[in-house]
Amino acid sequence: xxxxxxxxxxxxxxxxxxxxxxxxxxxxxxxxxxxxxxxxxxxxxxxxxxxxxxxxxxxxxxxxxxxxxxxxxxxxxxxxxxxxxxxxxxxxxxxxxxxxxxxxxxxxxxxxxxxxxxxxxxxxxxxxxxxxxxxxxxxxxxxxxxxxxxxxxxxxxxxxxxxxxxxxxxxxxxxxxxxxxxxxxxxxxxxxxxxxxxxxxxxxxxxxxxxxxxxxxxxxxxxxxxxxxxxxxxxxxxxxxxxxxxxxxxxxxxxxxxx
Amino acid sequence: xxxxxxxxxxxxxxxxxxxxxxxxxxxxxxxxxxxxxxxxxxxxxxxxxxxxxxxxxxxxxxxxxxxxxxxxxxxxxxxxxxxxxxxxxxxxxxxxxxxxxxxxxxxxxxxxxxxxxxxxxxxxxxxxxxxxxxxxxxxxxxxxxxxxxxxxxxxxxxxxxxxxxxxxxxxxxxxxxxxxxxxxxxxxxxxxxxxxxxxxxxxxxxxxxxxxxxxxxxxxxxxxxxxxxxxxxxxxxxxx
Numbered sequence: 029x030x031x032x033x034x035x036x037x038x039x040x041x042x043x044x045x046x047x048x049x050x051x052x053x054x055x056x057x058x059x060x061x062x063x064x065x066x067x068x069x070x071x072x073x074x075x076x077x078x079x080x081x082x083x084x085x086x087x088x089x090x091x092x093x094x095x096x097x098x099x100x101x102x103x104x105x106x107x108x109x110x111x112x113x114x115x116x117x118x119x120x121x122x123x124x125x126x127x128x129x130x131x132x133x134x135x136x137x138x139x140x141x142x143x144x145x146x147x148x149x150x151x152x153x154x155x156x157x158x159x160x161x162x163x164x165x166x167x168x169x170x171x172x173x174x175x176x177x178x179x180x181x182x183x184x185x186x187x188x189x190x191x192x193x194x195x196x197x198x199x200x201x202x203x204x205x206x207x208x209x210x211x212x213x214x215x216x217x218x219x220x221x222x223x224x225x226x227x228x229x230x231x232x233x234x235x236x237x238x239x240x241x242x243x244x245x246x247x248x249x250x251x252x253x254x255x256x257x258x259x260x261x262x263x264x265x266x267x268x269x270x271x272x273x274x275x276x277x278x279x280x281x282x283x284x285x286x287x
Numbered sequence: 288x289x290x291x292x293x294x295x296x297x298x299x300x301x302x303x304x305x306x307x308x309x310x311x312x313x314x315x316x317x318x319x320x321x322x323x324x325x326x327x328x329x330x331x332x333x334x335x336x337x338x339x340x341x342x343x344x345x346x347x348x349x350x351x352x353x354x355x356x357x358x359x360x361x362x363x364x365x366x367x368x369x370x371x372x373x374x375x376x377x378x379x380x381x382x383x384x385x386x387x388x389x390x391x392x393x394x395x396x397x398x399x400x401x402x403x404x405x406x407x408x409x410x411x412x413x414x415x416x417x418x419x420x421x422x423x424x425x426x427x428x429x430x431x432x433x434x435x436x437x438x439x440x441x442x443x444x445x446x447x448x449x450x451x452x453x454x455x456x457x458x459x460x461x462x463x464x465x466x467x468x469x470x471x472x473x474x475x476x477x478x479x480x481x482x483x484x485x486x487x488x489x490x491x492x493x494x495x496x497x498x499x500x501x502x503x504x505x506x507x508x509x510x511x512x513x514x515x516x517x518x519x520x521x522x523x524x525x526x527x
Contacts, residue, residue, distance in 0.1 A: 085381070086382075087381055087422045088422070104382070104420065105381045105382035105420060105422070106382050107382050110382075111381065115376070117376075117378065119340070119378055120372075120374060121337065121339060121366065121372045123359075123363075128361075130391070132381060134383065134390070134391040134509070159359055161339045161340065163330070163339065163340070164340070165332055264455070
């Protein structure tokens with residue numbers, strides 16, 4: 029089971045190049061993410077969602093405020109809080125199997141977890157590509173491999189920065205199913221940044237809606253639907269309209285979604 | 288003595304011929320650049336030379352050894368022992384320091400030696416940054432960590448895919464100077480690049496077009512700008 033994350037009064041100001049002062053990227057962000065929860069951070073470009081994720085990862089420092097992970101203050105990056113990016117980060121000179129093996133070795137978990145490699149390959153449906161190099165895989169397969177490599181070492185918290193953004197729509201929907209399956213299987217805490225409203229609703233238990241300039245939390249929404257979810261259900265549509273309205277993209281009031 | 292020989296290699300993916308009957312010899316200690324527009328077969332060639340792929344036909348000899356006869360694990364061993372790879376993306380592990388990032392490469396070589404790793408960082412002028420995390424390093428410094436990582440096993444061949452693609456001019460120069468130093472010390476260097484300035488550093492530049500060798504240019508005496516502009520013209524001609 030993953031660790032909880034506390035975001036307490038986090039602000040981030042990027043220093044300006046002139047005397048006008050800096051740009052406020054994040055302004056007093058507060059949120060609590062429960063252990064094993066799947067949460068999405070949703071907002072338009074410039075709302076600071078990726079910056080917030082990098083601060084949770086320990087890759088950037090907040091100007092003020094604190095991030096707690098499993099009760100401890102986050103200071104630096106740590107393998108227990110790994111990031112998955114839009115571009116896969118597999119080592120091109122290693123096969124899929126060696127990539128996972130290497131990740132375990134680099135975090136000194138190889139002896140204890142080597143028997144899990146086959147399981148991860150099977151979970152990612154990559155058994156027959158275990159000895160292929162990343163360039164020999166399709167985009168979707170590469171991202172699956174990248175994901176299980178991260179999960180193999182980071183069982184506590186997985187931070188996803190638009191992980192499916194580079195994929196075509198259909199591959200993306202298939203991988204959303206994979207992601208839900210892997211999360212339900214392992215119950216890591218997952219925090220995903222996305223600008224795709226449907227993706228946020230389809231995957232998350234809660235959605236943190238952010239507004240831009242300066243980046244602020246606009247609302248935190250519960251998505252109390254059971255998994256696996258149906259993208260075409262009325263409830264799904266209801267959440268969709270609600271979120272689009274809050275992001276000020278829905279132009280009309282729509283109360284009835286039945287046809 | 289040639290360190291690398293590509294003999295009539297072709298690479299076919301379904302209906303696509305990524306490489307067609309390419310022949311190329313690279314001498315020990317030579318600096319070779321491979322240029323060409325996107326889709327010309329550069330990356331395919333890099334993958335074959337880097338033992339990450341096998342051609343559909345033809346043979347590849349590295350240090351006199353015929354690669355097509357080797358098993359995947361033997362190929363991995365060859366790459367590990369003889370080739371240092373540098374990529375445009377840095378592939379550094381975010382939660383490890385520069386020194387640790389170089390050291391984890393040693394896991395791959397089944398040995399860990401902090402002194403060796405520090406020495407590799409010294410060779411790229413980064414000994415004072417050993418304890419920094421990648422996020423605390425500039426893009427140029429991150430690429431130098433990658434070079435240090437590639438140098439850990441003293442490879443005879445450095446294979447670099449757009450090594451300065453993510454860098455500004457100053458850092459490009461620093462990286463090229465490091466490669467120059469390695470070349471002067473006798474290391475063979477093969478650089479795949481779009482950048483004429485990078486290709487200019489090489490002894491010889493091979494231009495690929497539609498999977499074939501379209502032209503080979505030896506380093507011409509003259510100003511960098513003139514050579515770069517000639518290289519640029521050739522690239523444009525290849526695209527046209």
